Amino acid sequence: MGLLDGKVAILTGGASGQGAAEARLFAAEGARVVIGDVQDDLGRKLADEIGASALYAHLDVSSESNWDEVIKKATSAFGDPTILVQSAAIVHHKLMEDSTRAEFDRVLAVNLTGPFLGMLAVLPGMRRAGGGVIINIGSGAALSGLGGRSLYGASKWGLRGLTKSAAIEFGYHNIRVNSIQPGAIDTPMLRRSDQEIPPPQIPVPRYGTPEEIAQAALFLASDHGAYITGIDLPVDGGSTAGGWVRPRDLLKGR
Secondary structure (H helix, E strand, O other), X not given: OOOOXXXXXXXXXXXXXXXXXHHHHHHHOOOEEEEEEOOHHHHHHHHHHHXXXXXXXXXXXXXXXXXXXXXXXXXXXXOOOOEEXXXXXXXXXXXXXXXXXXXHHHXXXXXXXXXXXXXXXXXXXXXXXXXXXXXXXXXXXXXXXXXXXXXXXXXXHHHHHHHHHHHHHHHHHOEEEEEEEEXXXXXXXXXXXXXXXXXXXXXXXXXXXXXXXXXXXXXXXXXXXXXXXXXXXXXXXOOOOXXXXXXXXXOXXX
């Protein structure tokens, strides 16, 4: 038996990177998965790879009509969605003073308004099903400031707050809402956004993998996380654990 037998999962940003890893793992654990993305070719290819337990649906998360269509497609094929994992996001690499209102609006539309619409879209079906799980994929940028990506950081801080509020409001309906805060994960988004990516100077001195984020999502989505809601789970190799003191400095004065 799989950890997600009988579950129906919608995965945004599901065609590549973390979302694709989640789709593969959730399907392997018994869920029927709906891959939502704007990368149609990649999404269809992944759904074909997974097989009968997967389908692809075009989804611009900032579009209410797109969400309506995805819910209809998911419900018709598999039943009411009981898991929503929201990985879709865009990054923005500029100083705040060099950014425009239009750029800010676009980042917020995908990274914050999109998850808001997604949570509202799945709520009726999760109520009918007697409960569900929502996992919003945030960022280490939601745990500290991030110079040079201020718009992205603002959107992820907003998502963190929205997640906690939803956990409080949705708990009455037996719906758990949590966030995962990844560190630097080796995905196409990272490869596009940084010309050079040397090993990070963190306690676990390497980049994370999409599969490691998927495993964290599986834990929260399964009954192993049944009493967990409203948390921020850093999956970041310890990058947010704190500063470093060299061992010889600890010995001074002894």
